[in-house]
Amino acid sequence: MRTPLRPLTRILLARQRGESPDLIERENLAQRHEALREKTQGRASSRLALLAVAFGCAYLTIGVRMGHLAASVPVEPVASAPGAEIVAQRADIVDREGRILATNMTTHALYAHPKDMVDPKGTAAKLAEIFPDLDAAALERRFTDGRSFVWVRKVLSPEQMQLVHEIGDPGLLFGPREMRLYPNGSLAAHVLGGYSFGAEGVHSAEVIGTAGVEKAMDARLRDPAQAGAPLQLSIDLSVQATVEEVLAAGIGMMNAKGGAAILMNVQTGEIVAMASAPTFDPNDRPSPLIDKDAEAGDSPLFNRAVQGVYELGSTFKIFAVAQAMELGLVNPDTMVDANAPMIWGKHKIKEFEGKNYGPLLSVTDVIAKSSNVGTAHIALMIGPLRQQAFLKSMGFFEPTALELIEAPGAKPLIPKRWPEIVTITTAYGHGMSASPMHLAAAYAAIANGGIYLKPTLLKREGAAKGVRVLSEDVAAEARKMLRRVVTDGTASFAEVEGYEVAGKTGTADKPKKSGGYYKDKVINTFAAMFPASAPRYVLIVTLDEPINTMISPVRRTAGWTSVPVAAEMIRRVAPLLGLRPKVEPVAGTTLTAAEN
Amino acid sequence: MRSVLYVVAFLAVIALGFWAYRENYATQAALREVRGLQAEIADLREALSVQRAEWAYLNRPDRLRELTTLNFDRLGLLPMEPGQFVAADQVAYPVPEIPAITGPVQVQGEIDAAAGAAASPVAVPDAPEEGL
Numbered sequence: 029m030r031t032p033l034r035p036l037t038r039i040l041l042a043r044q045r046g047e048s049p050d051l052i053e054r055e056n057l058a059q060r061h062e063a064l065r066e067k068t069q070g071r072a073s074s075r076l077a078l079l080a081v082a083f084g085c086a087y088l089t090i091g092v093r094m095g096h097l098a099a100s101v102p103v104e105p106v107a108s109a110p111g112a113e114i115v116a117q118r119a120d121i122v123d124r125e126g127r128i129l130a131t132n133m134t135t136h137a138l139y140a141h142p143k144d145m146v147d148p149k150g151t152a153a154k155l156a157e158i159f160p161d162l163d164a165a166a167l168e169r170r171f172t173d174g175r176s177f178v179w180v181r182k183v184l185s186p187e188q189m190q191l192v193h194e195i196g197d198p199g200l201l202f203g204p205r206e207m208r209l210y211p212n213g214s215l216a217a218h219v220l221g222g223y224s225f226g227a228e229g230v231h232s233a234e235v236i237g238t239a240g241v242e243k244a245m246d247a248r249l250r251d252p253a254q255a256g257a258p259l260q261l262s263i264d265l266s267v268q269a270t271v272e273e274v275l276a277a278g279i280g281m282m283n284a285k286g287g288a289a290i291l292m293n294v295q296t297g298e299i300v301a302m303a304s305a306p307t308f309d310p311n312d313r314p315s316p317l318i319d320k321d322a323e324a325g326d327s328p329l330f331n332r333a334v335q336g337v338y339e340l341g342s343t344f345k346i347f348a349v350a351q352a353m354e355l356g357l358v359n360p361d362t363m364v365d366a367n368a369p370m371i372w373g374k375h376k377i378k379e380f381e382g383k384n385y386g387p388l389l390s391v392t393d394v395i396a397k398s399s400n401v402g403t404a405h406i407a408l409m410i411g412p413l414r415q416q417a418f419l420k421s422m423g424f425f426e427p428t429a430l431e432l433i434e435a436p437g438a439k440p441l442i443p444k445r446w447p448e449i450v451t452i453t454t455a456y457g458h459g460m461s462a463s464p465m466h467l468a469a470a471y472a473a474i475a476n477g478g479i480y481l482k483p484t485l486l487k488r489e490g491a492a493k494g495v496r497v498l499s500e501d502v503a504a505e506a507r508k509m510l511r512r513v514v515t516d517g518t519a520s521f522a523e524v525e526g527y528e529v530a531g532k533t534g535t536a537d538k539p540k541k542s543g544g545y546y547k548d549k550v551i552n553t554f555a556a557m558f559p560a561s562a563p564r565y566v567l568i569v570t571l572d573e574p575i576n577t578m579i580s581p582v583r584r585t586a587g588w589t590s591v592p593v594a595a596e597m598i599r600r601v602a603p604l605l606g607l608r609p610k611v612e613p614v615a616g617t618t619l620t621a622a623e624n
Numbered sequence: 625m626r627s628v629l630y631v632v633a634f635l636a637v638i639a640l641g642f643w644a645y646r647e648n649y650a651t652q653a654a655l656r657e658v659r660g661l662q663a664e665i666a667d668l669r670e671a672l673s674v675q676r677a678e679w680a681y682l683n684r685p686d687r688l689r690e691l692t693t694l695n696f697d698r699l700g701l702l703p704m705e706p707g708q709f710v711a712a713d714q715v716a717y718p719v720p721e722i723p724a725i726t727g728p729v730q731v732q733g734e735i736d737a738a739a740g741a742a743a744s745p746v747a748v749p750d751a752p753e754e755g756l
Contacts, residue, residue: 127680127683128676128677128679128680131673131676131677131680132673133673133674133677134670134674209677209681211677211678211680211681211684212680212681212684212685212686213684213686215684215685215686265685266685269685269686269689270703273685273689524706525706526706526709527706599705599706600703600704600705602706603704603705603706603708603709604704608709609706609707609709
């Protein structure tokens, strides 16, 4: 009920009494203000109280949460969205058909906490029983000298793990381990290389490549973004197995110290098979030789196909002849001087076993008979500068760009100066050294019509790009000459019915460490291509110190050692590669040569 | 009117609280299940890779070569050779099988000269299923 400021009765009374009615008004006004003030104050204080409660609650919540965080065990936050997991595995390596060459397997590592051990002495003895390579006394010393952590084994098999479990000592602990497995054993060992562990922890260890493709492609194999996708090589597992089998058998029959074989696709530059013997098992990679006097080639780890830098002998002759034809200096029927021995300054250039094919020999016969003197004269026509440029374009001056960690280290040995005598010796493959892989790439250029392709160990998608080094016609002429070597030259054992093998033999004396050459130690090479009319593959077979003792007198030339091995290899491998033998139609029959 | 609104709002709060509580637990259960499934997938993947490795190990060329040698009398397998390729027209095709004659049809008989002459100039023996 609102009180009027000037109630009429009181005003009239005041007026009668002669008082001022304004006093009454002021009094009422003051009363009204007082009521208003009290009301406002009450509302404000209740709001303040509410605010205080809200703040109190907020502080309480934060306090409780902080207390909880401080008192509880920390947990890593987990991404709950599916598909966010990272595959932290090293990628597999597969062959060109997708067959596994290297994969991963989960196993366990064994470590010990000696301070938790009940019976360190007994445990050490029992461990030495399970692992014969461990020394019980040394192990016991490590368990008792006060350290709190000891690695025992890096990798255990499930059986060994069970045996360790049966020891039952609380101080022995297992950590999960990813290990690399090469299911095919020693197959393609030099291509794959090997692995070891990098940084090691109790819960995991880094797997790193130590050689071969495993090391050269380490970054790609460890890339988490590509972990699901295996690395596909150009190697064909069954072809590789056959090449290794034949090479090993050939080394045995020819009493050789070692050997290498390379099979290369001439259209794509892919290496379909690459073998080096003796070989090793990458699952249990032997340690490198420590003996300083030992030759690198004595270690099974040595990859003769890539690291073996040798003088390649007469296989080089075709390069001089091809270049001379490319320059228009000779044609296949040109007669060149081949009168042996040839005297050049104080050097005397002789033929094999002091023969003389001269006085004149056609260029085709220079290759077929493998005449050193004829080649020397052709090389002199070319001259040192042009010869160097050509060999450079064929890749002989650089290490091969193969995807192996060993490849960049295998530099060809090039003479520092290049006088005319070096031109002569290089033309027939002496004086400069290169690896069989260099030779394969250069022969592939002749085989595919004159285009040099960089050899690769990775499966190539699409057409390969190369550099033209010879014209198609010259390459075809060179192939005809190489075919002549097989049909009526030094490599007659290379004839494989239906596959028109063409190739060139090379026999080079091994250089002594002290200088000079061994009389009875040779490196024999056969560089082949097949089928000669339209080559698909190049095969290089190199044997180290072979002796063919199946005939008398014993033979050391490539024609009697590397060539039969290469022929057997082609006979076994060509059907696997899907090459149909060319059957010449027999005269007098009504059969039509159906090309289907 | 206002009190009805209050009651409705209160009930709505209760209902939403109940819904949120249930959703929370359902989500946690789903996450647990996902974790379980992921662990199972990882286990299966590992098993798969072990089996792949085992398959590759069992199919390694060395072993297959030994097995073919051991079982040569039963399988007679030899390495592939160039002589095994032949032209398609040199392949001996199987001789088509001629089915045995089981239901001979009697075609010998007398020809009704008048009817035969009326039907066609050439005498045709009556086929038993003529018209089909």
